Amino acid sequence: LPHRDDLDPSLGWPTKGAIRFCKEMGYCPSVFILKPGQMVHINKGRLHAFRKLSTSSLHGTDCHHDLRQKKQESIGNIEQ
Numbered sequence: 001l002p003h004r005d006d007l008d009p010s011l012g013w014p015t016k017g018a019i020r021f022c023k024e025m026g027y028c029p030s031v032f033i034l035k036p037g038q039m040v041h042i043n044k045g046r047l048h049a050f051r052k053l054s055t056s057s058l059h060g061t062d063c064h065h066d067l068r069q070k071k072q073e074s075i076g077n078i079e080q
Contacts, residue, residue, distance in 0.1 A: 013049075013051070013062055013063065013064070014029070014031075014062075014063045015061040015062065015063060016061055016062070016063055016065070016066075017061065018063065019031060019063045031063050031064060031067065032067070033053060033064075033067050033068075033071055051064065053068065053071065055072065057069075
């Protein structure tokens, strides 16, 4: 199922807790924002998901919440 950016964390995007749990189990999940012109190589068979950066706020438990908030603050683009 596709992930959604609704403010309902049950719709598929991992929470901060889920990322922490994966790390505790020995997995190495990556959560990051690519800058313009940057690329990422994902090995064949590796699970992955992408979301476009937007100005909308995310639920506080969303794994991308802190990164998006910092990015929005750095460009002065925060949704009220």
